[in-house]
Each structure stands twice: as structure tokens, then as C-alpha cells.
Amino acid sequence: MINVGFIGAGDIASTHAAALAEIDGARLAVVFDRDKERANALAQQVGAKVVTSLDALFSFSGLDIVYILTPPSVHAEQIIAASQAGLPVMCEKPLTLTLVAADRVIAAAKAAGIPLMTGLTHRYHPLSARAREMLHAGELGDLVALWSHRLVTLSVSPTSWLSQRDRSGGMALQYAMHDLDWECWLGGEVSRVAANEIHTQSEIEIEDNLWALLHFRNGASGSVGVSWVAPHAHTERGVIGSQGNLRIIDQQRMVGQLKNGKAIELDLGDDYDWFDVFVRESKDIIDRIAYGQDFSISGEDGRNALEISLAVQRAAITGQMIALPLELATTEESS
Ligand SMILES: NC(=O)c1ccc[n+]([C@@H]2O[C@H](COP(=O)([O-])OP(=O)(O)OC[C@H]3O[C@@H](n4cnc5c(N)ncnc54)[C@H](O)[C@@H]3O)[C@@H](O)[C@H]2O)c1
Numbered sequence: 001m002i003n004v005g006f007i008g009a010g011d012i013a014s015t016h017a018a019a020l021a022e023i024d025g026a027r028l029a030v031v032f033d034r035d036k037e038r039a040n041a042l043a044q045q046v047g048a049k050v051v052t053s054l055d056a057l058f059s060f061s062g063l064d065i066v067y068i069l070t071p072p073s074v075h076a077e078q079i080i081a082a083s084q085a086g087l088p089v090m091c092e093k094p095l096t097l098t099l100v101a102a103d104r105v106i107a108a109a110k111a112a113g114i115p116l117m118t119g120l121t122h123r124y125h126p127l128s129a130r131a132r133e134m135l136h137a138g139e140l141g142d143l144v145a146l147w148s149h150r151l152v153t154l155s156v157s158p159t160s161w162l163s164q165r166d167r168s169g170g171m172a173l174q175y176a177m178h179d180l181d182w183e184c185w186l187g188g189e190v191s192r193v194a195a196n197e198i199h200t201q202s203e204i205e206i207e208d209n210l211w212a213l214l215h216f217r218n219g220a221s222g223s224v225g226v227s228w229v230a231p232h233a234h235t236e237r238g239v240i241g242s243q244g245n246l247r248i249i250d251q252q253r254m255v256g257q258l259k260n261g262k263a264i265e266l267d268l269g270d271d272y273d274w275f276d277v278f279v280r281e282s283k284d285i286i287d288r289i290a291y292g293q294d295f296s297i298s299g300e301d302g303r304n305a306l307e308i309s310l311a312v313q314r315a316a317i318t319g320q321m322i323a324l325p326l327e328l329a330t331t332e333e334s335s
Pocket residue numbers: 007008009010011012013032033034035038069070071072074092093094119120121174
């Protein structure tokens with residue numbers, strides 16, 4: 001039995017707890033949240049214990065891995081503390097808010113010899129992963145362009161950490177990071193980005209629409225568009241190759257054509273539930289802990305996702321084209 005400890009008992013912790021409950025051989029054993037009522041409520045649902053400090057969590061008997069499910073502004077200190085306690089870490093995205101902090105946590109995990117995983121959940125979506133396999137197997141020819149659009153309605157409370165750029169990283173780090181990471185996972189390194197952000201809700205500090213154009217080093221293009229003010233929700237991502245193309249519609253269906261002329265038609269069904277990606281993610285984490293393997297998505301992957309997201313944010317704020325890799329001083333200013 002793999003024993004998991006949670007730091008944070010908020011929204012995403014509930015989803016991870018439900019996902020762990022689906023996995024044989026793993027259990028949520030212990031929960032710490034600085035809000036004890038939240039910790040109690042979550043722990044009661046799954047029969048976990050509650051502790052009232054990080055130290056108590058780290059010394060919990062038989063603990064195998066820590067999931068860090070708190071706001072990003074505290075990720076760095078918690079990853080470093082868990083590493084120093086010798087515990088493997090899965091930290092939700094964004095890994096940290098700055099590249100300097102990302103380098104610090106990666107170094108801390110390395111020094112302690114513990115594996116560090118970043119929760120870039122979209123990589124576990126079966127169609128998003130299949131698109132990558134098809135592209136990398138050459139079934140679409142050479143990469144020409146990628147796009148990812150997620151348009152939803154999301155109400156952001158003006159008093160929440162999410163609405164404050166210095167605590168959340170804004171929409172670029174909180175939301176578009178998934179789309180940017182997916183495109184870089186498929187397309188490789190980006191040389192420069194342009195972006196525009198639009199604020200439609202004056203009561204929140206951060207943008208609620210973000211649109212970006214990526215230039216990949218291999219010559220391909222990428223675009224990302226995300227909105228939190230679209231009452232008609234719509235999601236689509238896709239790949240154009242030199243000899244084929246595909247698109248994934250509403251995270252349920254993939255259609256397109258391969259370079260051999262064969263049609264692509266994959267359907268997860270109308271009742272496909274995004275919760276599936278969290279089950280797949282935890283199943284992978286638990287298997288890797290059980291077999292002593294490295295995680296599939298490393299701290300370095302989390303740093304790369306952070307770098308492209310910070311570059312897009314900086315491009316949107318300044319209206320300038322931003323070149324990568326970022327200078328560390330620039331990223332510190334922007335976060
Ligand atoms: N992978 C995904 O698709 C996905 C989706 C949503 C959120 N997230 C990420 O998950 C993280 C948490 O988001 P959320 O929506 O669950 O937030 P939340 O506000 O619902 O929950 C955060 C919890 O952390 C607790 N907390 C805050 N500071 C703490 C501290 N210093 N020590 C202990 N507990 C502390 C709060 O009391 C709260 O219960 C964020 O990094 C967010 O970006 C990822």
C-alpha cells in the first residue's frame with residue numbers, strides 16, 4: 001500500500017482524493033491544511049488522518065509521497081521542506097512562480113535524491129497524448145502548426161489568491177500553462193512569443209483572456225487562446241503536419257487524416273469525464289513510486305512550462321515579442 005500525504009485540502013485536493021480512491025494499492029493517509037476545518041472535511045471523506053503541521057506530516061509513519069496542493073506562492077518552500085525530509089513530491093502546477101525558485105526546488109530535490117513531479121495534468125488526456133504519438137511517429141508528416149483554445153466561463157472571486165497576480169501568476173501560469181505545455185511537449189523548443197491579454201472584469205487584478213503566438217525553433221507555429229468569459233464553452237486543440245492534420249474537439253473526439261490517407265476518428269464518448277486524467281495521473285505516480293522509477297513529468301518539465309508561461313505573460317504585459325530562453329532577472333520582475 002502506497003501512503004500519500006496531502007498538503008492542502010482545497011478544490012484540487014478533493015479531485016486528487018477522489019482519484020486516489022479509484023486506485024488499488026494507494027490511499028490518502030494524512031492531510032495537512034493550515035485551515036483545519038478543510039483538512040478535517042477532506043480527511044473524513046476518505047478515512048485519512050489530519051495533522052496540524054508540516055513536520056507532523058513529514059514524520060507520519062509509513063508515508064511514501066507528498067502531494068503539494070496549495071497556492072503557488074507557497075510551493076517552493078513546501079517542496080524544499082518535503083525534499084529535506086526525504087519524501088518524493090508531486091507538486092501541482094505551476095511548480096513555482098519564478099525561474100529562480102524553480103531552480104532552487106529542483107536543486108533541493110536533487111541534493112536530497114528524491115524524485116520531483118510537476119502536475120501537468122493535460123499530458124494524461126488520452127487524445128492529447130495520442131496526438132503527440134502520431135506526430136512523433138511521423139504519421140502527419142513534419143510539424144507545421146499547433147493550436148489550443150479553451151473557452152469557458154470561470155468566475156474568479158476578487159478576494160481569492162487566484163485573482164492576485166503575485167500569488168497565482170495570473171491566467172498565463174494558472175490556465176494557459178496547460179495549453180503551452182502541451183504544445184511544447186509536441187513541438188519542442190520555442191524561440192520567441194507574442195501575446196495579448198484582455199481584462200474584462202475590472203474587479204479582478206488578473207487577465208481573463210489571453211492569446212499567444214509561438215515560434216518553435218524547428219520553424220513551426222503555435223497558438224494558444226484561453227478565455228474565462230465565454231458562456232458558450234468550447235475547447236479545441238489540433239496539429240497541422242505537412243502531410244496530415246488532426247483536431248481534438250471538446251476533449252472527447254479526435255478527427256483528422258493521416259499522411260497515408262487514412263481517416264482519424266477516435267471518440268471517448270459524450271459522457272467522457274475530465275476526472276479521468278486525474279486518475280491516470282495518480283495511477284502513473286503510484287506505479288512509479290511502487291517500482292522505484294522516475295516520474296514521467298519532472299521538475300525540469302515544470303520549469304520549462306513555467307518559462308514559456310512567463311514569456312507569454314511578459315509578451316502580453318509589454319506588447320513586445322519575447323525571446324527564449326528568458327533572462328532570470330526578467331522573470332523575477334514579471335512574477
Ligand atoms: N492540474 C490542474 O488541472 C489544476 C486544477 C486546479 C488547480 N490546480 C493547482 O492546484 C493548486 C491549488 O489550487 P486549488 O484550486 O485547490 O486552491 P484552493 O484555494 O481551493 O486550495 C488551496 C488550499 O491550500 C491551503 N493552504 C494555503 N496555504 C497553505 C499553507 N501555507 N500550508 C498549508 N495549507 C495551505 C488553503 O487553506 C486551501 O485549503 C494550485 O497550484 C493550482 O494552480 C491545478
